[in-house]
Amino acid sequence: MTAPDLVLPPCDFTVFGGTGDLALRKLLPGLYEQERRRQLPAGTRIIGVSRTPLDDAGYRDLVTHALFDHVAEDHLEAGALHRLTARLHHLTLDIDSAEDWDRLHGLLKDRPVSRLAGARTSTTETAEVTRIHYLAVGSDLFGTICDRLDDLGLVTPRCRVVLEKPIGADLASSRQVNDAVGRVFEERQIFRIDHYLGKESVQNLLVTRFANVFLEPIWNSRWVDHVQITVAETLGVGERGDYYDRAGALRDMVQNHLLQLLCLVAMEPPSYVGGDAHDAVRDEKLKVLRALAPLTGTEVDRATVRGQYTSYGADLGHPSTTETFVALRAEVQNWRWSGVPFYLRTGKRLARQESTIEVVFKEPPHAMFPDSEGVTTPNRLTIRMQPDEGMQLHLTAKHPGPGGIRLHPASLDLTWADTFDERSPEPYERLLRDVMRGVPTLFMRRDEVEAAWGWVEPILEQWRASGVEPVRYHPGTDGPAAAERLLARDGRTWQEGSR
Numbered sequence: 001m002t003a004p005d006l007v008l009p010p011c012d013f014t015v016f017g018g019t020g021d022l023a024l025r026k027l028l029p030g031l032y033e034q035e036r037r038r039q040l041p042a043g044t045r046i047i048g049v050s051r052t053p054l055d056d057a058g059y060r061d062l063v064t065h066a067l068f069d070h071v072a073e074d075h076l077e078a079g080a081l082h083r084l085t086a087r088l089h090h091l092t093l094d095i096d097s098a099e100d101w102d103r104l105h106g107l108l109k110d111r112p113v114s115r116l117a118g119a120r121t122s123t124t125e126t127a128e129v130t131r132i133h134y135l136a137v138g139s140d141l142f143g144t145i146c147d148r149l150d151d152l153g154l155v156t157p158r159c160r161v162v163l164e165k166p167i168g169a170d171l172a173s174s175r176q177v178n179d180a181v182g183r184v185f186e187e188r189q190i191f192r193i194d195h196y197l198g199k200e201s202v203q204n205l206l207v208t209r210f211a212n213v214f215l216e217p218i219w220n221s222r223w224v225d226h227v228q229i230t231v232a233e234t235l236g237v238g239e240r241g242d243y244y245d246r247a248g249a250l251r252d253m254v255q256n257h258l259l260q261l262l263c264l265v266a267m268e269p270p271s272y273v274g275g276d277a278h279d280a281v282r283d284e285k286l287k288v289l290r291a292l293a294p295l296t297g298t299e300v301d302r303a304t305v306r307g308q309y310t311s312y313g314a315d316l317g318h319p320s321t322t323e324t325f326v327a328l329r330a331e332v333q334n335w336r337w338s339g340v341p342f343y344l345r346t347g348k349r350l351a352r353q354e355s356t357i358e359v360v361f362k363e364p365p366h367a368m369f370p371d372s373e374g375v376t377t378p379n380r381l382t383i384r385m386q387p388d389e390g391m392q393l394h395l396t397a398k399h400p401g402p403g404g405i406r407l408h409p410a411s412l413d414l415t416w417a418d419t420f421d422e423r424s425p426e427p428y429e430r431l432l433r434d435v436m437r438g439v440p441t442l443f444m445r446r447d448e449v450e451a452a453w454g455w456v457e458p459i460l461e462q463w464r465a466s467g468v469e470p471v472r473y474h475p476g477t478d479g480p481a482a483a484e485r486l487l488a489r490d491g492r493t494w495q496e497g498s499r
């Protein structure tokens with residue numbers, strides 16, 4: 001967990017893609033929140049690197065505007081804004097220009113702590129600055145950037161690199177990218193970010209499962225009927241059309257976020273979470289990915305739905321066959337989950353902005369209330385990642401009053417905002433702090449990324465081979481009707497609206 005009083009050595013935090021959407025919407029607001037809580041190590045600099053011709057002052061203006069747009073109003077504090085912008089620098093860099101790289105080198109090289117304003121001088125502190133290179137650019141550039149950093153001597157054992165997803169566009173290209181980065185950085189220095197793992201409710205899933213006793217005995221195919229994972233968005237592709245049209249929903253969301261969520265639901269208890277056991281959780285997640293039943297050939301046609309919202313082409317400015325919606329049925333082939341379907345669904349321009357995991361349990365084995373009014377509904381655990389992070393356990397209760405037993409659906413509700421005074425940190429804020437601390441537990445290991453690609457790739461191949469276009473759905477709906485049919489075939493329905 002984040003320790004507010006931990007003293008860290010200063011960082012040089014370089015963001016490649018420093019004027020991009022991700023940097024301005026997520027990374028800088030995440031760093032700002034750390035600044036507000038006074039968690040940024042003294043002497044830390046943030047260096048935006050991009051092709052945009054901007055000096056430091058221009059970058060400070062740009063970032064200040066972005067913070068006003070993307071930080072909660074009641075978190076905007078003049079002091080914190082001032083402190084953060086004072087740390088900002090911008091370097092205009094053309095990736096092919098040796099001169100520009102030399103300028104980056106000039107900015108980053110040899111910065112002894114003793115010369116840093118505000119740096120702590122405790123005897124335990126090492127004199128070296130922690131260099132963090134955040135690659136918020138397309139993964140085709142990762143190799144070149146790492147090579148240049150290496151050529152310039154900017155990669156030391158203390159240095160870390162953060163990779164944004166998607167890493168590659170399929171298994172082969174992801175291997176190439178990982179190889180290229182791996183020639184320069186050791187695996188322990190590589191932080192592959194999946195911001196879903198930084199969400200409080202996602203981490204809490206581990207605690208709910210493993211710090212309590214009531215769930216584990218029924219968390220298996222004997223009692224669980226099926227699992228639904230939904231990440232629904234109301235927004236379209238916005239300004240990211242270029243990237244998104246090359247990726248599509250399967251690569252953009254399923255290969256990483258949704259499969260990671262599936263892993264956390266399905267994995268076996270690791271022996272230990274926290275401390276130095278960075279690999280315990282990652283080892284268990286990997287086993288789940290490797291146990292996913294492969295979807296290949298015509299089975300892909302039966303088990304997946306590919307959709308596109310009707311105004312997608314207009315948003316892009318040209319027609320396209322890229323999917324903006326995916327629903328699929330997966331199975332984890334192991335003792336615990338044999339025969340339990342995991343239904344995954346994600347899409348843009350849907351009716352609701354909602355990310356949930358629904359664990360739907362089986363009906364009670366014997367109907368004990370045949371003469372009562374009402375029916376039993378299967379127990380269900382809803383884990384709400386957004387909005388209103390929390391958890392609900394759906395039960396059947398007795399409606400109060402005389403006149404026989406009347407069955408009524410009811411729920412136990414744990415909403416974070418009502419239960420805890422502290423606000424949940426934004427995922428990037430939490431994860432960037434972990435990078436600074438050098439804690440990789442919530443980041444994806446190379447073998448996980450490749451196992452996920454290995455499962456996703458045959459789906460992409462079959463979609464390509466069949467040449468079938470995505471089914472269209474209207475913005476503001478729950479997506480294509482085919483997604484309903486996917487569950488209806490198994491006698492099930494999607495749980496719409498978790499509250």
Ligand code: BG6
Nearest residue numbers: 195196231233252253257355386
């Ligand atoms: C990103 C995807 O990783 O996650 C985006 O690239 C998507 O397309 C976003 O909108 C969703 O994240 P969140 O946290 O808003 O659900």
